[in-house]
Amino acid sequence: MSSVELSDIRKSFGTVEVIAGVDLEIEEGEFVVFVGPSGSGKSTMLRILAGLEDVTSGTVAIGGNDVTYAAPSERGIAMVFQSYALYPHKSVFENIAFNLRLNKVRNAQVQTRVQEAARILKLTELLDRKPSQLSGGQRQRVAIGRAIVRNPEVFLFDEPLSNLDAALRVEMRFEIEKLHREIGATMVYVTHDQVEAMTLADRIVAFDKGRIQQIGTPLELYRNPSNLFVAGFIGSPQMNFLPARVDESGAARVDIEQSRIIDLGEREFGGSTALTLGVRPEALRLGDTGTQVEGALRIEGEILSLEHLGHVSYAHVIHGDAAPLVVQIDANTTQARGDKVTVSAAPRDIHVFDEDGFSVHERKP
Amino acid sequence: MNAGRRHLPWNARFGWAAVWLCLIFAFVFYATPMVWLLLAAFRDEPMLFSSGPFSLGSIEMFRTTWHNLTTYNDFQIGRWALNSAIYTIGGVCLSLIAVLPAGFVLATYDFPFRKPILVLTLVAMITPNTVVALPIFLQMQAFGLNNSYLGMIIATAFFPFGVYLAYIYYATSLPGGLIDSALIDGASRFQVFTRVALPLSKPLIALVAFFSFLANWSNYFLAFVLLTKDELYSLPIGLAVLVSSSGALGNDVASDIPINKPEAIVAALLVIAPVLLLFLISQKYVRSGTLSGAEKG
Numbered sequence: 177m178s179s180v181e182l183s184d185i186r187k188s189f190g191t192v193e194v195i196a197g198v199d200l201e202i203e204e205g206e207f208v209v210f211v212g213p214s215g216s217g218k219s220t221m222l223r224i225l226a227g228l229e230d231v232t233s234g235t236v237a238i239g240g241n242d243v244t245y246a247a248p249s250e251r252g253i254a255m256v257f258q259s260y261a262l263y264p265h266k267s268v269f270e271n272i273a274f275n276l277r278l279n280k281v282r283n284a285q286v287q288t289r290v291q292e293a294a295r296i297l298k299l300t301e302l303l304d305r306k307p308s309q310l311s312g313g314q315r316q317r318v319a320i321g322r323a324i325v326r327n328p329e330v331f332l333f334d335e336p337l338s339n340l341d342a343a344l345r346v347e348m349r350f351e352i353e354k355l356h357r358e359i360g361a362t363m364v365y366v367t368h369d370q371v372e373a374m375t376l377a378d379r380i381v382a383f384d385k386g387r388i389q390q391i392g393t394p395l396e397l398y399r400n401p402s403n404l405f406v407a408g409f410i411g412s413p414q415m416n417f418l419p420a421r422v423d424e425s426g427a428a429r430v431d432i433e434q435s436r437i438i439d440l441g442e443r444e445f446g447g448s449t450a451l452t453l454g455v456r457p458e459a460l461r462l463g464d465t466g467t468q469v470e471g472a473l474r475i476e477g478e479i480l481s482l483e484h485l486g487h488v489s490y491a492h493v494i495h496g497d498a499a500p501l502v503v504q505i506d507a508n509t510t511q512a513r514g515d516k517v518t519v520s521a522a523p524r525d526i527h528v529f530d531e532d533g534f535s536v537h538e539r540k541p
Numbered sequence: 542m543n544a545g546r547r548h549l550p551w552n553a554r555f556g557w558a559a560v561w562l563c564l565i566f567a568f569v570f571y572a573t574p575m576v577w578l579l580l581a582a583f584r585d586e587p588m589l590f591s592s593g594p595f596s597l598g599s600i601e602m603f604r605t606t607w608h609n610l611t612t613y614n615d616f617q618i619g620r621w622a623l624n625s626a627i628y629t630i631g632g633v634c635l636s637l638i639a640v641l642p643a644g645f646v647l648a649t650y651d652f653p654f655r656k657p658i659l660v661l662t663l664v665a666m667i668t669p670n671t672v673v674a675l676p677i678f679l680q681m682q683a684f685g686l687n688n689s690y691l692g693m694i695i696a697t698a699f700f701p702f703g704v705y706l707a708y709i710y711y712a713t714s715l716p717g718g719l720i721d722s723a724l725i726d727g728a729s730r731f732q733v734f735t736r737v738a739l740p741l742s743k744p745l746i747a748l749v750a751f752f753s754f755l756a757n758w759s760n761y762f763l764a765f766v767l768l769t770k771d772e773l774y775s776l777p778i779g780l781a782v783l784v785s786s787s788g789a790l791g792n793d794v795a796s797d798i799p800i801n802k803p804e805a806i807v808a809a810l811l812v813i814a815p816v817l818l819l820f821l822i823s824q825k826y827v828r829s830g831t832l833s834g835a836e837k838g
């Protein structure tokens with residue numbers, strides 16, 4: 177039995193279709209992350225799951241029950257908001273206890289359950305404070321505590337960490353991951369941050385324009401993006417893209433000034449002639465070493481700039497009028513700005529997308 | 542600080558001078574009548590005419606005036622003050638009860654005819670209340686509520702501006718996330734209002750109460766239309782009737798009732814005082830940071 181089942185969900189605000197047909201099954205205990213750029217419909221999808229937004233059509237089932245028209249409180253869900261949404265007039269204790277109070281739970285039990293949630297989230301010392309007396313990280317903990325105390329079947333998180341500073345974000349990320357391990361509930365987590373998505377998810381659901389673009393484990397999405405959107409969105413720095421044309425011989429010719437034919441092997445281009453090639457920065461090399469294979473990609477260029485991150489460096493290589501290629505190189509590089517270089521990649525590291533932006537074939541890892 | 546001021550460029554100095562000029566002008570223009578009124582309350586009739594406009598009278602003179610005013614006609618003015626308090630407090634309470642939920646619902650829920658209702662509220666708000674006094678009178682007469690406390694309270698509780706204030710407050714100051722959060726926590730729509738929105742409405746309540754008080758306390762026309770029995774008069778209408786019937790503000794020879802110009806002046810202060818007092822009390826709540834900590838800030 178899957179914990180959450182979304183079938184052909186559509187949602188329009190006025191005439192604008194924001195969710196354009198979403199089908200998704202989430203297993204019990206799974207950690208699923210919705211990732212996508214701002215405005216892609218992630219929050220709307222989550223709010224539909226929570227019951228805060230009606231669907232225009234489609235059905236929502238949680239724990240096997242159709243809850244499409246159920247009130248939020250009847251769905252067995254808890255939600256943590258980006259803005260924390262704490263009740264400013266209530267103490268931390270009463271913020272966490274509000275749901276129990278509304279359900280008229282006996283006071284003794286309220287005490288034990290709130291204390292237990294506070295213990296898990298290290299909030300015990302702060303229970304008497306008001307939200308305005310807490311730091312951002314502490315407020316987000318309270319928001320999570322408010323969710324935990326209800327023992328929900330499904331936790332929903334809407335960008336819970338994006339108001340926190342970088343260091344705190346990493347710390348809270350681990351805490352949420354730990355929480356998932358400890359209580360084992362199903363979690364649906366929305367973020368526009370692909371690092372959060374990659375590190376937290378059992379499965380990532382990539383959203384764009386109100387549609388699911390790809391569903392898979394983080395590494396599946398990274399290694400085999402099924403379209404240009406996912407290829408460009410997952411991975412930092414971004415995948416490099418190069419326009420190409422299909423030659424009469426069936427090989428792809430990179431459409432740059434040194435136009436040369438590279439052999440992309442047995443791929444079915446499905447009638448497309450204009451292709452896009454994608455190569456990740458770490459798959460590109462400076463020089464010909466290691467890519468002396470027949471049909472490898474080879475481009476002459478000049479180093480425009482170097483980014484040194486310490487453990488690794490990135491060279492931005494210009495070639496003709498095209499956008500610079502980002503090449504990952506050794507941190508101890510002796511390369512300098514203005515060096516003339518050859519950039520190369522092995523055929524197996526080249527992703528190929530057809531005219532419509534779909535991956536031409538599923539490469540084996 | 543002083544050293545910095547000395548080195549201000551000429552145009553900044555000119556700016557400061559302009560600001561001060563405006564402030565001084567505004568102060569003189571608006572504060573002078575108030576100061577005069579305050580000082581005049583401490584002078585008796587001959588002194589009002591003989592001495593300079595800002596000359597000081599004495600506590601004794603004030604006491605005599607106060608005595609004349611309050612004891613006149615068996616403490617009738619006390620009765621009017623009490624009536625005024627009943628109408629105003631009743632009106633404020635009733636309007637709060639109506640206005641807060643109305644504004645909340647208009648701001649936070651989507652329901653049929655929401656927009657037209659908002660527009661109607663606005664129209665009602667900008668309609669001068671002298672225009673609605675007559676319909677209200679007819680309405681009250683139909684219900685047999687003319688010349689009654691209840692009728693007067695119901696009539697004063699009509700406060701579309703308050704609905705609009707509440708609507709603006711809930712639409713802009715109450716974070717939407719709080720409502721979502723409460724719904725997920727299992728609150729009914731009514732509980733969202735009573736347990737989340739209402740406790741966060743102190744600034745709004747202070748504002749609505751203040752404006753409602755102001756509108757009702759000094760509402761002359763409505764009382765003039767609805768009330769004909771002098772034992773039901775509110776303070777503004779009672780005093781107006783008293784002052785005009787005594788001829789205190791005319792230049793004729795004073796009548797035999799002890800209501801003259803000093804008494805009229807003290808009566809005016811009597812009407813203003815509660816408004817000033819309430820303003821001082823309510824502004825503290827209006828400025829309070831009730832909502833801090835809900836969201837990011």
Ligand SMILES: Nc1ncnc2c1ncn2[C@@H]1O[C@H](COP(=O)(O)OP(=O)(O)O)[C@@H](O)[C@H]1O
Nearest residue numbers: 189190194212213214215216217218219220221
């Ligand atoms: N209540 C609403 N009314 C009208 N449009 C909305 C509403 N909520 C969201 N939208 C629109 O729906 C689209 C998706 O929004 P959202 O789900 O918040 O995206 P995301 O969370 O991925 O950034 C956006 O274009 C947004 O403007």
Ligand SMILES: [Mg+2]
Nearest residue numbers: 218219220335
């Ligand atoms: Mg969002």
